[in-house]
Each structure stands twice: as structure tokens, then as C-alpha cells.
Amino acid sequence: MAKQRVVVIGGGLGGLWAALRLVEAGYPVDLFSLFPVKRSHSCCAQGGLNAVLDIKGQRDSIQQHIIDTIKGGDYLGDQPPIKTMCEDAPGLIRTYDRMGVTFSRTPEGIMDQRLFGGVKNRRTCFAGATTGAQLLYSIDEQIRAKEDQAGVTKYEYWEFLSLVLDDAGVCRGITALNLKTMQVQAFRADAVILATGGAGLIWGRSTMSSSCTGAATARAYQQGAKFGNAEFSQFHPTAMKGHDKLRLMSEACRGEGGRIWVPRKAGDQRAAKSVPEDERFYFLEEWYPTYGNTVPRDVASRAIVRATRHMGLGVRGQEVVYLDLTHKPRAFLEARLGGILEMYETFAGQDPYVNPMEIFPAMHYTMGGLWVGYEKDAQTGGIVRAHPKNHATTIPGLYACGECDFAYHGANRLGANSLLSASYSGRVAGDATAAYLKSLKSSSDKLPQSAYDAEKKRQEEINQALLTRTGGENASTLHHKLGEVMSEHVFVERENKGLDNALAEIGTLKERARKIALDDKSGWTNQTLPWARQLQDMLVMAEVVTKCARLRDECRGSHYKAEFELKQPEGKFAGDPEYEAYKATWKTNNEKWLKHSIATHTSDGPKVEYWPVEVSVMAPETPRDYR
Template sequence: MAAAARFTVVGGGLAGLMTTIKLAEAGHQVDVLSVVPVKRSHSVCAQGGINGAVNTKGEGDHPDIHVMDTLRGGDFLAEQVSVKGMCYAAPGVIYMLDRMGVTFNRTSEGLLDFRRFGGTLHHRTAFAGATTGQQLLYALDEQVRRYEAEGKVTKYEFWEWLGTVKDESGRCIGSVALDLRTMEIRTFPAEAVCLATGGPGIVFGRSTNSIINTGTAAGRAYLEGAIYANGEFIQVHPTSIPGEDKLRLMSESVRGEGGRVWVPRKKADPRSPKDIPESERWYFLEEKYPKYKNLVPRDVATREIFTVCRDLGLGIGGRDGVYLDVTHIPAKTLDAKIKGVMEIYEKFVGDDPRNTPMVIFPGMHYSMGGLYVSFEADPRTLTPAEGSPKNQATNIPGLYAAGEADYAFHGANRLGANSLLSCIYSGMIGGPAMAAYAKNNAQSAAAKSDKYFNDAKKYWDERFADLKKMSGPENPYQIAKELGDVMTENCTVVRYNDRLKKTIEKVRELKDRWKNVNVLDTGNVANRSLSYTNQVWNMLELGEVIATSALLRDESRGAHYKPDFSLPEPKTKDPREDAGWMELWKKRHEKWAKTTMAKHAPEGPQISYEDVPTPVLAPEPRWYA
């Protein structure tokens, strides 16, 4: 095989762009497929910041503490080797981004400024106001454009990835994709393919995700044999605002800069929040968690807000909603630190949060689960071995995954501001892994018979021709809405087995109804409903994986909360001082400290469990009092 090989990266967000950069800087050709212009990838929506234990504030922070916070926050289900590699790389990643021109906030001394985020006691989150994702995405895109100018990178914007091309051994040797404007279907030969396609937020209907985040690529990879891991772990962000089309995120940076969560102590208090005196406000997170206060991990904050509104009936006006209050912070400070969030709230709600407390409620936000990927540990450092072809590799040879599309970095619950870091880090190690994989292959994908590509294209040509003929009574958008409603109701904050069983039954009913959909549009140009009808099937498959995985995991861990299988309250403030409680925790942990592995089968997901290696940190119970 020649020194320069051709690769495909699917997704133009932070994970996809960093993977592309690493491949291009090694001299390879890269095709980047994206359903939207690269600069509109969902990474652009990230607000709060990116984590790294740089310790400019002299708090004694260190990458080892970052590792511990991440593993504890994820309730010890994260892949420890990858987490350690990520946390140790983090300071260098932040300084690299600074050199690329990211407009990070700085202190009066000119140092990078850092804010606190949930699940840590240190100022560890570098930020560019409240538009950090946009600034990072634009900086990486500038670097990719250098390689575009050199002819090493070709962007295919408004192209949707449909599936893999495999040879006789099952090796991925390319992709099939759809031009969303002309509806042309074509193949893209590649030595390796990386899916960096984000999360499955639209499986839940309305979420804080962009409406492009249907999870269709991961769903199709699962259908083609890729393992989908830890699908049950879905993060619900504690602070979002509802909208008719989607939820809008109110970043954790608001609480990181001093925002306070409260409700009136009087049920259904009709007064304006400005008229409620301090003594009649219940700052419930600060009262219950005096150490972390408003910056407990997201799963903890979400459940507390949910309990206050649904169980205690203390939501604002007796409805779902609590106050997120920054009115005590000077407007000048808010505009310097989180102006982007202030503007989003003011635009979509109509109130100025500088003067009136925001009303928020939890909303589906992130998937800790995703495509299963492997790593090769360096025995000396217990971090991913540099350049190993095993890093970020799925169980399909030649198919890789990075960013939110993979499962590895967050376990049962993601800590805020670790997502941007994991996207960039997974691309940093995934690109070299793909290059090493290609170098080790005896025969290049380019030398493979045209038959494999022709057969793959024929399959998709025929599938879309059949979709065009679908003229039944069902509407694909209605099916997707019903899927989102049942997933949000039963697979988010609180889960019960009887409801999960009904959810699985509902998903299977929707799958049967999908077979009788009306495609709505048979045109040959920009046919969105045709593309979406295909996507809905992949969404239904992922919905079934998520609900089935949640049903089978009979414990409460991180974002997966089952009251029927929760541990009792410990007798002491710190449960580590309660021997009986610790014994219960150890038994539960030993049984369930496992990765959920889902494989596709016609009769439904086949679930198995794999022990989680713990070479870096021994498990202990999370406790945030």
C-alpha cells in the first residue's frame, strides 16, 4: 500500500475534525461527510467549557485528581485507560487550542481563566464566554481548511452516511452515502472509516441536541454488527428551557459562575420571585449538599429537581420548573463570563435573566453509551498506547468511532466540560489508530474488487426505491414523535421495570407501523422525508436497545435511576462510616460493575455484560454531602 492512503471521517464536529487533522498531518487523504455544513455541527452548541487540570489558580489540582473525579462521577463504568489518557492530555489540549487562536477568557494577569463545573472542587474548566464549543469548532475547522487547500481533505457537506461497504471477511473497506440535495447515492472507498456522528438525542423527541442528532449512523452500524455499549445511560441536564421544536440548554457554567437553584418554600407561591424574601426560599441543593452545593454532578442535581417538582409539588406555580438565579451577580460579570447563555434565555423566553430568575427544568442532553470501542494500554503509563490500531476501534474491522458516538469516556454519568475534551482526545488517538490499521493490512481497500462497492450501492439504490413506493397510512414523523414521547417519559430521570416493558412493547409496535408508512414525498431533489423515513428505522432500533438495556440493569447507578433497586439511605452522613451500607454497596457493585454489550438480532437486542477493568482506580461509592 502506498504511503498516502484514503480515509473517511463521518461527522464534522470536534471529534471528526480532530480525527481528520491527525490523518491529514500524517499525509493521508481524508473525505469528510457531514449532514450539515461542518461549522453547524452540534459541537457548535456547547457552551460551558473544556476541562483540564492546568492549576493556574494554585488549588493543587492535578491530572490524577481529574482522573479520580471522572471515574467517580461515572460510577466506575468508564474505560479507565482511556480516561487516564484523556485527563493527562487535557492541559496540552487546552494550550494547543489557545495557540490555534481560541478566544479563551483570561484573568487580569493574562493567564487562562478557569471556572468550576459539577463533580469537582477545583476550577478546571477553560472557557470562551458561554460559546466555547463554537470557538473550538471554528479553530479546528481553520486547521482543516489548511489541508483542504493542500488537497488532502475533501468535505462532502449535506451528505448522509448510510452504511458500510464490507469485503468477504467482514472488513469495512468504505461507505455508502446519500447527497441530501440531489439524492445521489455513491460509495466512498476507505482504508478505515470513523463515525464521529454525535448522540441520539432525537430518539427522545425534544432534547438539547440539534435536530440532526438522530443517532442514525450509530443505529445503522449496530444493525450491521457493531456492538452498542451502555445504551441505558442517558444524561438529563438539570437546567434547560422548553421549546416547541427542542429544548434549549442553560449551561452548567451558569452555576459555575455562582448561579443558585431554588424554589419558594410555600407550595404554588403566586408571588414574583423578586418579592419572595430570602428566608422563604429553599436552596435545596445547597442545603442537602453543603460541600458541592449547586455543583453536584448532573445526575444528582437532576433527580433533586425532579423530586422537588414531581414528588413534593414545590415546582414554580405547582408546575415543573425551578428558579436558576443569577440576579445577585453583577450584569457586567455575567456578560463577561456567560453572555451567550443570557442571550439565549432572553431570546427564547423574553425575560432578562440579569434581572429576573430563569425558570428551568431537566431535559435529555447526552448519551454516555455508544458504539463499543477498544483500547490498547501502555503497560508503563496505563494510558492508550500511542499509535495502536486498537484504539477507538469498533468490533467491525476498519470501523472506528469517536466523540459522543462512542461509549468509553463517561461511564454511567458524564461530568460537565469533559465532553469537548473527550471529543478532541478521541480524535487525537483515533486518527493515528486508523493510519496504523491501514498500514498493517496486507491489501488496501483501494485494491479490493469493485464488486463489493457495486453490491453495496445496489442494496441502497433498491432500499430507497422501495422506500419511495411506501404509501401506507402511517406518517414517519408521527412515529418518531411517539417514540420520543415514550422514551422521554420512561427512559430518562426515573425508571420502573413495568414502564420499561411497556416502552419496549411500544417500540416494537412502532416498528410494525413503520412498515406501513407513507414516504410523503417521492421527489428526486432534497427529499427530506425520504431520508428521514430511513433514519426513523435506525432510531427505533436504538430506542429498543436503550429501553432493553435499562430494563435488564436492576440497580441505580449514575444517570440510570431505578427507585425499586436503589440502596437505602445510609445511617451516617458519610456512608463509608456505615459498615452495613458499605457491604450492600459492595455486593451491588460487584454484580453490576459491568459494561452492557448489545448486539443486533431480528428478535431484538441480545444483551451480554463485560467486566469493567479497573487498573487505575479502585471503586468506592460516590458521596457528595
């Protein structure tokens, strides 16, 4: 049998970890990326990554990390993979430390830890406020070392277009577009790993990089991979507004003592600094005294929407609230948040050391993604490490890791769990793929060339049709429209009527997208061609998200419909009859809705079914409560 090879698509933390593990296991990797991998969106992650090191005398435990992650996700995450991820997190951190990541240090020279949302203990390792960049650089360096030893071949400035499937539906390679020459090429592979990130651009503007269109996952979905929990997207409570992007202000701002507030008087026109303390409404601290400003993101985002849209208390009557760090010493802020405060100053033209920042929720992270499996270890309740089922999609030979999969975070992700899951899932997917390759009886070089040629031809025809069409729609115009629809109807608060409208509007946009004509017809670095194709795939994914949101008539994590809210009785706790009655209703609701929504592509749009959630580690006995 000829030497087996693997195609990895995406060069953020997930893809690079998967590639590293495969190369270490002796398999050559062809690594595809839209740009030099060092520029991947992982570099935007700011605050840190969670791992229990228990260095602050709080008796933090891995068990508590598991509980926080499960509950933070409102029980919608399959629990065996969560359990093993939390158990393996400290080892992963140690490896990063050995790679030379510039983690912030305690006076004793060990890695420091900070507080993040949805958690009571200091569990988040960080490198200033550019943790994602620092982690990405370190693994990028490790991959560069392997490139030097001819284990990894990089295909940078290439875009994944489609999978090549054999007659049995097994993934045997890909087609990709060379973004310079605009030529389509087919690549053989014995397994393919997608590590292509989230889909923030479906909302028009988000905290995500402009490459985060979700097009790659949408392409795999349209070729048969099932998509899980699409309706769950995280709206980060604290982002700056902007024309091109909603720039994230890390949750670390709140973890390090930042306070969210608005003036108590609606439409108060005074500058923030002239509003006296007793005329400020610290609504998170009032509504959630136990967690205060560090409630989980879904809770904080809804509270901000409540304070602004429902109570009319937005700053100067606008949809903005204050994120205030001005009470903290400058030197402390510079050391721990310098990178992002610098960014705020650059883009807002305001000094966040002196004036409170102005922020609002923004689309930030897709919890949903390609469905991936795992092999449960009956003895430990976690997963069997290096098993071919781990991170396998529903297409044999196709794996997914990082934000593009649906695992770990359920209905809401906890802060600083994404750098963890991106790295960890990449490592698991790499190990699983190596195990899969060992089990294969034949290699991809046995598949006739005609299968690759046919797929290549299909892709070339799509490109040709776009390049020759004249006088039609503009992809950017349609993208703006899509962003408006999603931001209005599929945001922090949802209602069925609005979701129906959104589905109709997306349908119209899909029609219009068939008429896209390109302003650039050239055959060299034509950026309008891939953009037009991405837009069409974004519309497919937007439809999946909206349809799943329409069908889920409940509130869970980031998915909120007021009509179906089970209200926690105010001032009542366990033991009070009102609370016990609420808990009983909550349990009944779980019987119906504690399920993964699973979307399958059909020519009539997504077909949605519901699959059970594995809750064998911690049964859903008590509702989330951050009061």
C-alpha cells in the same frame, strides 16, 4: 499498493480532529457531513473544557481530574483511556490556544479557568459561554487550510447510509446519499471513522441539534458493531422548555454562582422576586452542603424531579424550578455567560439578569455508544498512544470517536469533559487509524467493484420502496410518539413496568414505521426521505436503550430505579457502622453490576451481555458521595 484513504463521517470536534491527524500523517481524508461542518452540534457546547492547569492556587492535579472523572461516571468507564485523556488534556488545550481559540483571559493574559459540577477545583477553560463554537471554528479553520492543500476532500450535504464490508467482515468503505441529487454512491476506504454524535432525538425533544438522531451509529450497529452502555444517557438538570427543542442553560451558570430554588410553599403564585429569602427552598444547598449547586448532573436532575414531582414544589405547581443568577453583578454575568443569557432572553422573553430563569431536566448527552477498545500500557496504566486498537469498534477497520462512542464517561459525564473527550478521542482515533493503515497488507482498491455495487443497489432499493409507497404513516407523527414514550418511561427515574411498556410501544412503532409513506416523491433535495430512514434507525436504537435499561436492576450514575436504590444513611459517614454496612452492600452490588452492557443486533432485537470494566487505575473502594 495504491494510496490508502480514509472516510471520516461527521464534522464536529471528533471528526475534524481525526481528519486533521490523518492528513498530518499523510493520509488523504474524505470527510462526510450532513451540512457544512461548521454547523455541527459541537457548536452548542457552552461552558468549557476541563484540563488541569492549576492556576488558581488550589493545588489541582491530573490525579484529581482522573479521580473526579472515574467517580463522576460511577466507576463504569474503562480507566486506562480516562487516565491518558486527563494527562493529555493540558497539551490539547495548549494546541487549541495556538490555533487561536478566543479563550477568556485572566488580567495577566493567560487562559482563565472556572468551576464546574462534580469537582472542587477551578479546572474548566472557557471562551465566554460559547466554548464549543469557538473550538469548532478553530479546528474547522485548520481543516480548511488542509483542504486548500488538497489533503481533505469535503462531502457536505451527504448522508452516510451503510458500511461496505468484505467477505472477512472488514470495513472497506461506505455508501452515502447525496442530499441534493438523492443519488446513492459507494466510496472505497481503507478505514472508516464514525464521529456522528449523540442520539438525543430519540427522546423527541432534547438539548441536541436536530441532526442528532443517532441514525449513523444505529446503522453501524445493525451491520454488526457492538453497542456499549446504551442505558446511560445524561439528563441535564437545567434546560428551557420549548416546542422544538429544550434549550440548554449551561452548567457554568451554577459554576459561576447560580442557585437552584423553589418557593417553600407548594403552588406559590407570587413572582420570584417577591418571595422572601426565608421562604425559598435552596434544595441542592440543603441536601448537598459540600457541593451545593455544583453537584454532578445526575444528582441535580434527580433532586429537581424529587422537588417537583414527589414534593409538589415546582414553580406555580408546574414542572419547573428557578435557576437564579440575579444576585450577581450584570457586568460579571455579561463577560462570563453573556452568550447564553442572551439566548434565554431571546427564547423565553424574560431578562435573566433581573428574573430567575425557569428550567427543568432534559435529555442532553449519550454516555453509551459504539463499543471501542484500547491498548493498555502495562508500565503507565494508561493507553499506548497511536495503537491500532484504540477507538477501534468490533468491526475491523471501523473506528468511532466523540459522543457516538461509549468511552470515558461511564454512567455519568462530568460537565466540560465532553469537549475534552470529543477532541481528545478524535485525535486518538486519527492516530490509531494511521497505525492501522500501516499494518494493512492490502488496500481497498483490491476489493472487486461488485461488493460496492451490491451495497449501493441494496440502499437504492430501500429508497425506492419508500418513494413509491402511498397512503401510510408520517415519520414526524411516529417521532412525536417515540419521544413521548421515551420521555415518560426512559427518563431520570425508571421502573421495570414502565420499561416493559416502552419496549412494547417501540415494537408497535417499528411496525407502523414499515408503512411510512413520503409526502415528497421528488428526486431533488427531498428531506422527507432521509428523515424517514433516520426515524427507522432511531427506533432500533431506542429499543437497545430501553432493553439495556430494563435489564439493569440497580442504580448507577444516570440510570436510576427507585426499587433498587442503595440508600446512603443520612448523617452517617465513613467509620459509622450504618455507613460501613451500606458500603459493604454497595461493594456486593458492584460484583454483579459493575459491568458494561454490550448489545449485539439480531433479527429478534438486541442480545445483551455483560463485559468487565477495567478498574486498574482506581479500584472501586468508596461510593460516590457529594454531601
